[in-house]
Amino acid sequence: MSYASCRNCFKVIAVVVIVIGIVGAVIGYQRGFRELPQPDWVTASPEMRFKYGSIGAENDAGVPYWIFYVLPRIFPEKLTQDGKIIPGGYAALGVPWEQGQELPVGFTKKTIGFPRVANNCAVCHTTSYRASPDANPVLVVGGSSHTTNVEGFFRYLIDCAKDPRFNADILMAEINRVTELDLIDKLLYRFLIIPITRKRLLEREAQFAWIYRQDFPDWGRGRDDAMNLTKYFMIRAPMDDTFGPTDMPSLWNLKKYVWEQGHRMNYAGDSHDAYSVIMDSALGLLGAAPANQEDFVGQVKWLHGYLSQLPAPKYPFPIDAARADSGKALFSAHCAACHASELTGRPLPLAEVGTDRGRLDSWNKGAAIQANQVVKEMGLERRGLVEEDLSGYIVPFLDGIWLKAPYLHNGSVPTLRDLLEPAAERPTVFWRGYDVYDPIKVGFVTDTPEAQRIGTRLDTRSKGGGNQGHEFGSQLSAADKEALVEYLKTL
Amino acid sequence: MNDVDTPSASPWKRRFLILLWVIVAIPVVLVAWLAMRFGGDVPVDYDSPTEHFKYGSTGGEHEMGFPYWIWRVLPEVCPQYLPGKGYQSLGMIYEKNPDGSDRDLPIGTSQRRYQGIDRVFVNCAVCHTSTVRTAAGQPATIVLGMPAATFNMKGFEEFFFRCAADPKFSKEYLLPEIERQGGDLDLVDRYLVYPLAMAIMRDRVLALAGRFNWVFAQHEWGPGRVDTFNSAKVIFNFPMAHLDPKEFDAPADFPSLWRQRQRKEPREMQLHWDGNNTTVEERNKSAAFGTGTTPPTIDLARIARVEAWIMDVAPPAFSQFFPIDEPLAASGAPIYKEYCAACHGASGSDFSGEYVGQVTPLAEIGTDRRRLDSYTYTLAVNQATLYAGYPWRFTHFQKTHGYANLPLDGLWLRAPYLHNGSVPSLRALLEPAASRPKAFYRGNDVYDPVQVGFVADQAEAGGRRFFRLDTALPGNDNGGHEGKSYGTELSAADKTALLEFLKTF
Numbered sequence: 001m002s003y004a005s006c007r008n009c010f011k012v013i014a015v016v017v018i019v020i021g022i023v024g025a026v027i028g029y030q031r032g033f034r035e036l037p038q039p040d041w042v043t044a045s046p047e048m049r050f051k052y053g054s055i056g057a058e059n060d061a062g063v064p065y066w067i068f069y070v071l072p073r074i075f076p077e078k079l080t081q082d083g084k085i086i087p088g089g090y091a092a093l094g095v096p097w098e099q100g101q102e103l104p105v106g107f108t109k110k111t112i113g114f115p116r117v118a119n120n121c122a123v124c125h126t127t128s129y130r131a132s133p134d135a136n137p138v139l140v141v142g143g144s145s146h147t148t149n150v151e152g153f154f155r156y157l158i159d160c161a162k163d164p165r166f167n168a169d170i171l172m173a174e175i176n177r178v179t180e181l182d183l184i185d186k187l188l189y190r191f192l193i194i195p196i197t198r199k200r201l202l203e204r205e206a207q208f209a210w211i212y213r214q215d216f217p218d219w220g221r222g223r224d225d226a227m228n229l230t231k232y233f234m235i236r237a238p239m240d241d242t243f244g245p246t247d248m249p250s251l252w253n254l255k256k257y258v259w260e261q262g263h264r265m266n267y268a269g270d271s272h273d274a275y276s277v278i279m280d281s282a283l284g285l286l287g288a289a290p291a292n293q294e295d296f297v298g299q300v301k302w303l304h305g306y307l308s309q310l311p312a313p314k315y316p317f318p319i320d321a322a323r324a325d326s327g328k329a330l331f332s333a334h335c336a337a338c339h340a341s342e343l344t345g346r347p348l349p350l351a352e353v354g355t356d357r358g359r360l361d362s363w364n365k366g367a368a369i370q371a372n373q374v375v376k377e378m379g380l381e382r383r384g385l386v387e388e389d390l391s392g393y394i395v396p397f398l399d400g401i402w403l404k405a406p407y408l409h410n411g412s413v414p415t416l417r418d419l420l421e422p423a424a425e426r427p428t429v430f431w432r433g434y435d436v437y438d439p440i441k442v443g444f445v446t447d448t449p450e451a452q453r454i455g456t457r458l459d460t461r462s463k464g465g466g467n468q469g470h471e472f473g474s475q476l477s478a479a480d481k482e483a484l485v486e487y488l489k490t491l
Numbered sequence: 492m493n494d495v496d497t498p499s500a501s502p503w504k505r506r507f508l509i510l511l512w513v514i515v516a517i518p519v520v521l522v523a524w525l526a527m528r529f530g531g532d533v534p535v536d537y538d539s540p541t542e543h544f545k546y547g548s549t550g551g552e553h554e555m556g557f558p559y560w561i562w563r564v565l566p567e568v569c570p571q572y573l574p575g576k577g578y579q580s581l582g583m584i585y586e587k588n589p590d591g592s593d594r595d596l597p598i599g600t601s602q603r604r605y606q607g608i609d610r611v612f613v614n615c616a617v618c619h620t621s622t623v624r625t626a627a628g629q630p631a632t633i634v635l636g637m638p639a640a641t642f643n644m645k646g647f648e649e650f651f652f653r654c655a656a657d658p659k660f661s662k663e664y665l666l667p668e669i670e671r672q673g674g675d676l677d678l679v680d681r682y683l684v685y686p687l688a689m690a691i692m693r694d695r696v697l698a699l700a701g702r703f704n705w706v707f708a709q710h711e712w713g714p715g716r717v718d719t720f721n722s723a724k725v726i727f728n729f730p731m732a733h734l735d736p737k738e739f740d741a742p743a744d745f746p747s748l749w750r751q752r753q754r755k756e757p758r759e760m761q762l763h764w765d766g767n768n769t770t771v772e773e774r775n776k777s778a779a780f781g782t783g784t785t786p787p788t789i790d791l792a793r794i795a796r797v798e799a800w801i802m803d804v805a806p807p808a809f810s811q812f813f814p815i816d817e818p819l820a821a822s823g824a825p826i827y828k829e830y831c832a833a834c835h836g837a838s839g840s841d842f843s844g845e846y847v848g849q850v851t852p853l854a855e856i857g858t859d860r861r862r863l864d865s866y867t868y869t870l871a872v873n874q875a876t877l878y879a880g881y882p883w884r885f886t887h888f889q890k891t892h893g894y895a896n897l898p899l900d901g902l903w904l905r906a907p908y909l910h911n912g913s914v915p916s917l918r919a920l921l922e923p924a925a926s927r928p929k930a931f932y933r934g935n936d937v938y939d940p941v942q943v944g945f946v947a948d949q950a951e952a953g954g955r956r957f958f959r960l961d962t963a964l965p966g967n968d969n970g971g972h973e974g975k976s977y978g979t980e981l982s983a984a985d986k987t988a989l990l991e992f993l994k995t996f
Contacts, residue, residue: 086733176787177787178787179880
């Protein structure tokens with residue numbers, strides 16, 4: 001063999017290697033990273049976009065679609081609440097879910113190389129209510145997801161990953177029962193996507209260690225320990241003993257918050273303005289710095305605009321106009337000084353209202369400074385978190401109050417009528433997250449056998465769950481209380 | 492070219508050729524043989540649409556198919572788990588060969604050769620074909636598309652789970668029985684394919700047994716009924732033991748399959764007993780899960796043939812079997828028009844009517860609520876994930892709160908009546924619930940033209956025991972569909988006239 005022909009053969013080898021490299025790179029890009037826009041129906045209306053539109057969380061927090069799809073079939077026994085196994089796939093987590101939709105509200109499907117599932121704001125901010133047990137749910141976007149078991153969802157994915165059955169053989173067998181992946185996808189799933197997903201989910205266990213603490217109560221349906229999420233997830237603070245569960249807030253009509261008038265956001269006035277809260281919450285969903293910063297800021301701005309204008313929902317059941325009218329006078333006399341005044345939307349020292357302090361104690365000035373630093377380092381601009389010691393909870397606006405049950409920041413009082421009783425006479429134990437509405441007491445039904453079967457039990461003596469405080473109006477006569485409650489339906 | 496080398500090259504050439512055979516030709520031949528023996532995916536096909544309906548494949552054999560010979564011999568290997576001899580004892584129907592012997596497989600089963608083994612599983616006809624006889628001694632007429640009133644689905648499921656768990660489900664018992672029945676297995680089948688298939692099938696059936704444990708705990712469905720939507724929960728592997736107890740014991744009669752076009756056009760009706768879906772094709776794919784199909788293995792082309800056939804097929808007329816008193820029927824027509832037509836259509840072939848195919852709230856219709864409660868909002872949203880990734884992903888399942896008003900084509904063959912088959916005859920349905928039979932027998936194919944329904948007062952006939960339906964048991968309540976507007980307060984003469992008219996449907 002001559003030197004020349006050997007050179008040729010090196011050339012051939014080189015060409016082959018380059019071709020294989022290029023083909024491999026193209027396939028790798030196509031199947032691993034190429035981003036496809038969501039289908040048109042997702043963005044067909046602002047409401048659909050809010051419910052199903054990606055905010056970019058699929059990059060880091062996304063779960064590969066087919067893994068997400070088969071987990072409830074492989075690990076149904078891990079979908080639990082209050083220690084009981086709940087049948088129903090992801091519906092067992094109480095997520096709002098429209099009939100005919102592939103995913104629950106607040107779950108987004110987007111292809112980045114391969115289809116992935118992540119979340120958007122709607123998962124915690126869509127309220128489900130029903131007029132009777134024999135009625136289908138009505139979903140109100142922007143409201144509090146009082147049915148969603150967020151902690152249950154966090155734990156579920158981690159618990160699945162911890163199970164030795166979370167392996168390529170078992171997952172692929174189930175995936176092959178529901179779809180036909182081509183050879184490349186099959187190989188990717190088996191050798192990369194499944195093992196990597198497992199690893200990523202297991203890493204969450206350390207970050208989410210406090211959700212497994214035996215000495216803390218479960219969040220249950222409709223609550224999250226929001227500021228601790230921020231502390232442990234965003235600024236990686238060491239775990240402390242604070243626990244501040246709160247209801248997911250409603251997000252409608254955010255334009256009512258005016259920073260210049262001293263209005264602050266979040267239950268304890270932790271954040272300066274709505275834009276900052278939306279950005280920080282969205283970062284929580286992304287679980288990392290945004291992959292595409294410009295797109296991310298665009299999403300936050302769109303959400304801010306949408307939620308600023310989103311009207312509060314009107315009470316859908318009959319209102320006794322005469323009684324509501326007499327209730328209006330009572331409202332002016334007993335409630336308006338705080339809830340319809342310049343105090344509204346501003347923090348009130350805790351001693352004045354006396355509600356549970358768990359949420360207030362779960363956040364602090366140092367954490368605010370650190371979190372602002374983290375966001376700043378991502379290159380994101382916002383007014384941000386309030387870098388001060390916080391004194392108490394914000395006096396809430398009451399628009400759409402009928403749908404914001406249960407009441408108080410920690411959802412410890414089931415109905416408005418109960419809230420008008422002294423703390424000692426409010427229910428000590430009740431069930432949250434059942435969505436049949438109670439138009440008499442104004443709130444959700446919380447103690448029927450059905451409510452107990454579907455809801456999660458809240459013991460108001462548990463950490464962070466105290467139902468004390470805000471004992472205003474409890475001295476009114478029963479008739480006055482009913483009139484006042486009737487008026488509150490009109491807000 | 493190089494003659495000098497030839498003598499010395501010769502043994503090398505021979506060795507080379509041997510080597511070539513060993514490392515190339517033999518493997519190629521072997522692979523070709525394996526591909527021929529174990530490749531391929533070939534269903535047994537039938538040209539005629541009716542033969543296809545009876546014996547054609549939905550694709551269910553891929554995932555669920557039983558090896559042909561195992562299917563054949565199981566009734567002999569596990570006779571203790573059957574009520575009588577063979578699959579006939581579960582109400583399955585065997586047609587005759589030209590020579591008068593029974594066919595090898597009953598109506599409602601299909602065959603496919605897949606992965607080198609002939610497989611058998613059920614198709615649509617197993618739940619939607621039955622027989623009718625004009626008198627005990629008369630021959631049975633097979634009616635395609637009618638509810639499988641004699642087929643005991645629960646017994647069928649339990650038979651396989653019990654037999655697969657039986658120690659006799661092993662090659663020591665199965666292979667000799669296969670041989671005895673004339674199964675001439677070749678060496679590969681006998682020593683490789685069948686032993687392996689038995690092990691796989693046993694594992695598969697026993698793995699599924701956990702998902703189907705709930706079936707054993709239900710009150711008997713009896714022939715002609717199935718708990719449709721608790722079975723659907725099994726697709727998602729819902730932990731059945733943790734369901735709300737009120738979702739269980741929800742048996743419903745198999746429906747008829749005739750005249751589907753009119754349920755689709757001009758306006759889509761709410762299909763299924765509770766009206767939980769408005770799309771014929773989606774309803775069909777959903778039902779096809781019951782024949783063992785999965786999204787990747789369903790045979791859509793062959794299901795499309797069935798779909799096309801059931802679009803326009805019509806039920807046989809009552810008058811082909813029994814006389815109808817035409818003047819009496821004519822006098823019943825105005826009564827029907829006044830009381831029934833708005834909900835049930837103008838006639839057995841004209842489905843127009845203001846409320847036809849729509850759901851009547853439970854509080855109004857008042858029939859047993861278990862079937863309704865078995866279908867939950869939770870199930871409906873989960874069903875919207877079925878066929879994800881395919882253009883025909885399910886999007887129409889909905890939770891309702893009542894039962895749908897059905898058109899009455901072939902009404903006479905759809906006995907017993909109400910969704911749970913709790914009223915034996917049309918005559919009984921026109922009585923107030925308190926006067927309807929508290930218990931009766933299902934599964935007899937002898938027709939009673941006076942009561943308009945199958946003979947329901949005989950516990951057994953011709954060596955077959957029938958199923959005693961006790962309306963006091965959960966899921967079997969025979970109340971509802973009663974009161975003045977439902978015709979139960981008509982005079983006896985009017986009821987007789989109305990009944991006669993209903994025979995024309």
